[in-house]
Amino acid sequence: MKYVATFLVLFTSYVLLAGFHVQELMLGALVSVILTIILAKLVNYTIDYRFPVKLLVFIFAYLPIFTWQLILSNIDVARRVLSPKIPLNPGFVKIKTDLKGDFAKLTLANSITLTPGTLSVDVKGEYLYVHTVDVKGKTPEENREFISAKFEKVLGGIFK
Amino acid sequence: MEIVSYIFMIIGGLFYLLGGLGVLRMPDTFDRIQAGTKATTLGAFALLIGIGIANPDWLLKSFLIIIFIALANPIGSSALAKAAYKSCELPKNLVQDDLKELFGGEDNGSN
Numbered sequence: 001m002k003y004v005a006t007f008l009v010l011f012t013s014y015v016l017l018a019g020f021h022v023q024e025l026m027l028g029a030l031v032s033v034i035l036t037i038i039l040a041k042l043v044n045y046t047i048d049y050r051f052p053v054k055l056l057v058f059i060f061a062y063l064p065i066f067t068w069q070l071i072l073s074n075i076d077v078a079r080r081v082l083s084p085k086i087p088l089n090p091g092f093v094k095i096k097t098d099l100k101g102d103f104a105k106l107t108l109a110n111s112i113t114l115t116p117g118t119l120s121v122d123v124k125g126e127y128l129y130v131h132t133v134d135v136k137g138k139t140p141e142e143n144r145e146f147i148s149a150k151f152e153k154v155l156g157g158i159f160k
Numbered sequence: 161m162e163i164v165s166y167i168f169m170i171i172g173g174l175f176y177l178l179g180g181l182g183v184l185r186m187p188d189t190f191d192r193i194q195a196g197t198k199a200t201t202l203g204a205f206a207l208l209i210g211i212g213i214a215n216p217d218w219l220l221k222s223f224l225i226i227i228f229i230a231l232a233n234p235i236g237s238s239a240l241a242k243a244a245y246k247s248c249e250l251p252k253n254l255v256q257d258d259l260k261e262l263f264g265g266e267d268n269g270s271n
Contacts, residue, residue: 013224016220016221016223016224017221017224019217019220070198070201070202070205071202073198074175074178074198074199074202077178077179077182077194077195077198077199078178080182080186080195081178081181081182081185081186081195082178082181086185086186086187086191088187088191088253089253089255090188090190090191090251090253090254090255091254091255091256091257092245092254092256092257092258092259092260093256093258094258094259094261106235109234109238110230110231110234110235113197113234113237113238114197114198114201114234117194118194119190119193119194119197119237119238119241120234120238121238121241121242121245121259122238122242122259129258129259131190131194131241133191133194135255135256138256
């Protein structure tokens with residue numbers, strides 16, 4: 001299963017970069033097979049029969065939230081940068097996450113980095129350490145409400 | 161169609177400009193990293209979508225580049241922030257510092 005997952009990722013990237021021609025598909029498959037044999041033992045993700053469903057949920061439930069938050073955060077940056085006196089109340093806070101698995105945590109940390117006023121610095125066990133421009137809560141639970149709750153709901157449904 | 165693509169490219173350029181201004185104007189390292197990361201991520205997205213619309217052959221390629229940027233840009237900024245926390249002097253106006261328990265105290269030699 002690991003081999004299939006690696007092959008699919010490599011082949012998809014190749015075809016997207018090279019285009020849909022018969023020669024390119026054949027060469028891409030050959031290169032992907034060779035690379036799969038070399039690389040598969042370094043890979044620690046896998047796919048199963050629910051993968052297409054998860055991908056659809058990811059694209060239609062998660063990406064709109066993510067894009068909207070990214071635009072909001074850029075407006076926030078613009079507001080801070082262009083105001084004469086920059087409003088800041090910075091601090092490092094710790095929040096707890098229920099997500100298991102490396103890829104889920106990576107997605108959550110990346111989402112936090114790209115949302116308004118927060119930047120994830122480190123992950124340790126089930127805690128994320130986040131730098132925020134405007135500290136709102138005192139405890140990890142309060143901060144979780146402000147920072148990661150909206151993503152955890154969606155991501156929790158995708159990565160179990 | 162061409163006009164739409166130019167609008168996207170101009171938006172991307174504007175966000176890059178904002179990111180540069182943010183890096184100049186923000187008072188400490190971490191706020192600079194924040195401004196830089198966000199503005200350049202959305203700026204790159206808008207630019208690449210604009211290029212993809214202007215030249216539909218490249219649309220899939222630009223989406224692939226967008227995926228790579230979306231994965232790599234936040235990771236890079238996290239690594240920068242972690243390194244800055246370990247090596248630089250912290251800003252004076254911190255309200256709260258939970259990261260201290262992870263590394264920063266003298267009792268923690270493993271990091």
